[in-house]
Amino acid sequence: MxxxxxxxxxxxxxxxxxxxxxxxxxxxxxxxxxxxxxxxxxxxxxxxxxxxxxxxxxxxxxxxxxxxxxxxxxxxxxxxxxxxxxxxxxxxxxxxxxxxxxxxxxxxxxxxxxxxxxxxxxxxxxxxxxxxxxxxxxxGRGASGRGTRRNVARLRALAPGERFSADVILPPMAARPGAGPPMIAIGASTGGTEAVREILESLPVGLPPIAVVQHMPEHFTRAFAERLNALCAIAVKEAEDGDVLVPGQAVIAPGDRHLVLRRDGRTYRTELRAGPCVSRHRPSVDVLFRSVAQAAGQGGLGVLLTGMGDDGAAGMGEMRAAGAWTIAQDEASCVVYGMPRAAEELGAVCQTLPLDRIAREIIARSGRDDRKAAS
CATH class of the missing domain: 3.40.50.2300 (Response regulator)
Structure with a gap:
């Protein structure tokens, strides 16, 4: 950056x-x-x-x-x-x-x-x-829990350290994949815990499986998943290696492990991988999105939420190139408009929406027009 x-x-x-x-x-x-x-x-x-x-x-x-x-x-x-x-x-x-x-x-x-x-x-x-x-x-986050973003046009280069792309965890696609079973992937960072909660709370059961990368430390993601599971109609759990993803369920990438999805017939399985930080994070949204691009192709739906930096932008570009539909949270509703902006600048975004409209769009794109559940 x-x-x-x-x-x-x-x-x-x-x-x-x-x-x-x-x-x-x-x-x-x-x-x-x-x-x-x-x-x-x-x-x-x-x-x-x-x-x-x-x-x-x-x-x-x-x-x-x-x-x-x-x-x-x-x-x-x-x-x-x-x-x-x-x-x-x-x-x-x-x-x-x-x-x-x-x-x-x-x-x-x-x-x-x-x-x-x-x-x-x-x-x-x-x-x-x-x-x-x-x-x-x-x-500039204060008591409201919403950002009052600083007037900084660009995110500055931060702490020193080599940056790695998703290549160090998962090689890029050799060819464009076909359409796999429907799959929803969500990435978020600063301000994302409440944004992810707002979206998942609004989703009805019966939607395609959901995988989430929220930048958090290890061990903290389990408590986050448990809190969401208590609040949401869908089931939410921290991902474990080898999980079979099912409709009506969301998995949260554990802190300090990259989350990769692999197609297994008409379902998907999770792989948890150690390795370097990618785009300065582990887990990395770029790694998840690349794996969804490769496994789901046109069957994927990618959502990139509030967060500083550019993690997820390149992966979202790969999802769009594979035929997936991609949604970015808009600037006005972001706590930090960094990751969605980076994706916009790469041409990786099909649709930009305020946070309170994203759940309804996920439902509509997933074949469910359950607006009562998303209201």
Whole structure:
């Protein structure tokens, strides 16, 4: 990603009770010249004192802290002075549930505590952390949970690191495939947890199988899938290797694994793959979309939602070239209009729609005109 950088670095305040984590964040943030860590607080009370002197552009907030937990502080911030927040949580089940609650309260991004045992761990942690901070800043997300996007014409180059295409996980198509059984693929990033929820909640049972890549850390996607399963008419689960996809079901790509679909007669099976980040993400929307282009061809339907960067744009182009119908969320309803815009610029989009019309279009394109279910 290239483009115009903000004139001044994005100011970041870290709130975490662990001194070692605060030091680690300082080193990781220093990897990106477009970021400036203006302070580190051990708890929300200390952070509040620091914010009286100088307001940050983005808060990096731990959820598990003594004296006042991160969720309580997040509620106070969003009610008194909404600002972009990236929450940091543990891998525990309780941490995953708290992270989803933080996103509902208006946090822009969720990250797991970084692993920096090796040079590769450090490189990936720097990319994920710095990209998440920039995404939060671009969203300007506050208490409403909707973006008040910053006036930045282009997404800047972010943390250093080599970029890989989907080729490192799945070779490109040798020839255009025929039409496979109907299949729906959805990709999303910043702001996507609520966008995906809104769409899946509006879908009736009986539609073709659905595969979703939402950029989230490992372990957190299981809690996300469980929450959706409790809210939706369709069944929702975190994908496992070898799952047979069935109508009326959606699978969520697990964090830290790429999701590939393979045709198996008249059905599809999932493959979970390790490997490098693709388009700076694992799981990557580009990998899912390429696999759907190859397996479903004209039977595919691709949806690209809010998110920073360009993950999914190239894969959506391959889906369209294979004869699939492709839909991008429009700028006005995106928290961050990055991924859909990149797809538009590549000519990969058949149709651009506001978020509240996408479910109805999926139903109509899938042979169901159940507008009552989508209202």
């Amino acid at each position: 290239t483009g115009t950088a903000p004139k001044d670095p994005v100011r970041v305040l870290v709130i975490d009770d662990s001194a070692s984590i605060r030091i680690a964040f300082k080193k990781l943030i220093a990897e990106d010249p477009g970021l400036e860590m203006i302070g580190a607080a051990a708890d929300p009370f200390q952070a509040a004192e620091m914010m009286r002197e100088r307001l940050p552009d983005v808060l990096l907030l731990d959820l598990q802290m003594p004296r006042m937990d991160g969720l309580t502080f997040l509620k106070k911030i969003m009610s008194q002075r909404p600002m972009p927040v990236v929450v940091i949580s543990s891998f525990t089940e309780a941490g995953s549930r708290a992270s989803l609650r933080a996103l509902e309260l208006g946090a822009a991004e969720v990250l797991a505590k970084p692993r920096i045992a090796t040079a590769e761990d450090r490189r990936e942690a720097a990319i994920r952390l710095c990209d998440a901070i920039h995404a939060a800043y671009q969203s």
